Amino acid sequence: MKQVVLGGLSHFLSHPVFLLRTLKCIVGLLLLSTSSFSSAVVENVHFAGFALAGDAAHSERAFPVTTMLLEERDARGIPLLESALWDALTRDGSRYPNLVLNPDIAASHTSPDALALAVVLDWENASTESLRGTTKLVLDLHAQIMIFDFATRQVLGSWPVAVQLIDVIDSHSVGQSQIESRFRQMYYGSDLDKTLFAATAEKLAQIEVRRSRGNYIRVVSVTLEDNARAALAQAGEQEDIFEARVANSFGKYLSENQRVPYIPYTKGAAVGAKMAARFASGEVYQLELPTPDYRVHLTVRGFKKVELGNSSLETAWAYGSYMHVKIQDYDESTTYLSAPFKFGAVKKVPAGGVVPDDWAAYQESLFSLINGITNQMSDPDRAWLESRSEGRSVATQLMHVQEIIERCR
Numbered sequence: 001m002k003q004v005v006l007g008g009l010s011h012f013l014s015h016p017v018f019l020l021r022t023l024k025c026i027v028g029l030l031l032l033s034t035s036s037f038s039s040a041v042v043e044n045v046h047f048a049g050f051a052l053a054g055d056a057a058h059s060e061r062a063f064p065v066t067t068m069l070l071e072e073r074d075a076r077g078i079p080l081l082e083s084a085l086w087d088a089l090t091r092d093g094s095r096y097p098n099l100v101l102n103p104d105i106a107a108s109h110t111s112p113d114a115l116a117l118a119v120v121l122d123w124e125n126a127s128t129e130s131l132r133g134t135t136k137l138v139l140d141l142h143a144q145i146m147i148f149d150f151a152t153r154q155v156l157g158s159w160p161v162a163v164q165l166i167d168v169i170d171s172h173s174v175g176q177s178q179i180e181s182r183f184r185q186m187y188y189g190s191d192l193d194k195t196l197f198a199a200t201a202e203k204l205a206q207i208e209v210r211r212s213r214g215n216y217i218r219v220v221s222v223t224l225e226d227n228a229r230a231a232l233a234q235a236g237e238q239e240d241i242f243e244a245r246v247a248n249s250f251g252k253y254l255s256e257n258q259r260v261p262y263i264p265y266t267k268g269a270a271v272g273a274k275m276a277a278r279f280a281s282g283e284v285y286q287l288e289l290p291t292p293d294y295r296v297h298l299t300v301r302g303f304k305k306v307e308l309g310n311s312s313l314e315t316a317w318a319y320g321s322y323m324h325v326k327i328q329d330y331d332e333s334t335t336y337l338s339a340p341f342k343f344g345a346v347k348k349v350p351a352g353g354v355v356p357d358d359w360a361a362y363q364e365s366l367f368s369l370i371n372g373i374t375n376q377m378s379d380p381d382r383a384w385l386e387s388r389s390e391g392r393s394v395a396t397q398l399m400h401v402q403e404i405i406e407r408c409r
Contacts, residue, residue, distance in 0.1 A: 043209045045099045045147065047089070048118040050082045051277040051285075053144075053264070059278050062241075063124040065183045066141075070280055079280040084188055085119055088197035089204065099209050115209065116150040119143050119200055120158075120277050122248060122264065126179050129357045132350065135174050138360075139165045141186050141196045142252070144262065146277075146287070147209055154288045155275070156211060157261035160252040161203045163196045215407040217254070217327075218263040218292035219247040227302025227322075235359035243267065246300060249367055253374040260408040263289055294404050295332065299324040301340070303362045313351055318344040319358070321366035325373060327401060336400045341389045343369035377401045 052059035052066065060067050072080045089101060101117065123142035128135050142162040148155045165186055169178065189195050222243040224232070232242055247265035255262035266273040266289065273289045301322035308316040320342060327337040345365035349356045369388070376384060380398040385391050 041209075042097075043099045043115055043211075044102055045115045045117045045209065046102045046150065047086065048116040048148075048150075049280050050079070050085050051118050051120045051279040053120050053122040053275065053277060055276045055284060056278055058276075063121060065126075065180050066121055066124050068180070069184070069187065081187060082280045084195075085197045085200070088195065088201050091201070096205050098207065099204075114150045115156070115211075116148055117204075118146045118148070118277065118279070119197075120146050123162075123245070124183070126183075127357070127360055128174050129360065130172065130355065131168070133170070133172065135169045135171055137165075137167045137169060137174050137179070137182070139167075139179070139182055139186060141183070142248075143196060143200065144264065145200060145204055145207065147207075148287055152288065153285055155263070155290060157207070157209070157213070158263060159203060159207050160255055160262050161196070161199050162252075163194070163199055213261065213290075213408070215293035215404070216263055216290045217260060217294040217296065217404065217408050218289070219250050219265050219296040219298060220292060221295075221297045222247050222265075222267075223297070223299040225299065225301045228300040231303045231359070231362060235362075237359070240267065246298060246366070246370075250296065250298060250370050250374070253367075253371050254377070257371070257374045258378055258405050258409075260405060263292065291330070293330050294336070294408070295328050295330065297326040297328070299326075300366070303365070305358060305361075306344075308346065311351075314348045315351065316346060316348050317356065317361070318346055319361040319365045320344045321362060321369050323366070323369060323373075327404070336404060337394075337397045339389050339394045339397060341369055341373055343372060343388055377405055 050070075052063050052070075054062060066081070069081055070079050074080060074083060086103065099117075121141065121143045123140060125138075125140040127138045129138075130136075140162065141164075142160065144158045144160055146155060146158045163186055165182055167182060186196055224239060224243065229239065232239055244265055244267065251262045251265060254260060264275050266275055273291075274286045275289055276284055277287055278284045301324060303322070304320040306318045306320065308318050310316070321344075322340065322342045324340045325337060326335065328335050343365055345361060345368055347356060347361045372384065372388065376398055380395045382391065382395055385394050385398075
């Protein structure tokens with residue numbers, strides 16, 4: 001068995017479409033931001049622990065393996081996952097330039113202005129694809145480092161972090177025990193530098209904790225057109241879960257590429273929006289999200305598969321994704337961006353009865369498009385915009401988007 005481990009949002013959808021049976025072990029971890037801060041106020045922050053996004057009913061369905069792992073506790077009754085997180089954050093006497101991490105969350109109950117830090121898991125994913133007698137297994141863990149006012153439950157900022165594991169198994173199928181063992185590796189792995197919690201510690205060293213910010217930008221709506229709905233139905237995907245995935249992916253790429261805090265998506269609310277988080281202790285907090293000063297509306301227009309060419313060895317397919325993005329101010333009286341975008345991801349399928357995973361390819365295309373769009377917000381490239389949008393007119397609009405991004409940093 002050969003294994004590939006990748007980390008970070010920029011790479012979690014850029015892995016090779018097909019892996020050869022003989023692979024060298026490649027290990028890499030890309031943090032979601034490389035910005036640093038030198039003049040921030042050092043804040044005292046209390047460790048609130050590890051949590052799952054959503055209430056109990058949602059989290060058990062969305063995070064089946066992690067929910068199971070949270071049942072494993074040490075002699076003190078503390079979940080092993082939470083202990084592993086604390087160990088990773090404090091390993092080797094870790095010091096953070098912009099905060100002092102305090103283990104005593106109880107102290108925050110008596111302090112009217114205490115800040116708390118939680119690591120909130122918002123995506124656990126396992127997907128497989130058959131490859132001529134082998135199975136490619138892709139696992140993802142995405143989380144947020146969330147800073148909030150403990151008394152008011154007001155979120156001050158959130159920063160995304162992610163890791164991915166890719167494995168090729170010499171079997172026609174993958175058992176649940178194999179999936180579980182690899183998720184364990186992503187949390188507890190012997191190579192501690194490649195776990196989700198190690199990535200969290202690296203990210204924490206880069207963030208700036210502020211009690212107030214100038215402005216916030218957040219996705220407030222996701223609309224699916226008929227073509228997109230048809231693709232979801234064929235793939236057996238639930239629309240509401242996919243909408244949240246698209247919104248949060250846009251927010252995370254925006255945070256990564258533009259160095260702004262990530263504000264989680266909640267459907268149907270922009271003002272007074274709340275996010276449920278179920279902590280390892282069993283408590284459920286309703287965290288209040290900042291009201292966005294700039295509102296992002298996304299429309300997933302659909303998907304298209306086109307054959308590019310074939311030979312006796314393989315067939316090349318283009319998987320196209322289509323999206324419209326609108327950015328407005330808080331009362332939607334001013335529109336800064338309103339433009340269509342498109343992108344095609346190429347997938348080469350070996351001959352010999354291999355059945356491609358069309359839905360995985362469509363998602364790869366869509367999230368690559370989102371990555372490209374959010375990159376263009378600070379450095380518009382005319383050639384990119386000509387091929388994937390409407391060229392000069394969109395470049396002009398993106399100049400205004402640059403200004404609002406600066407206000408959100």
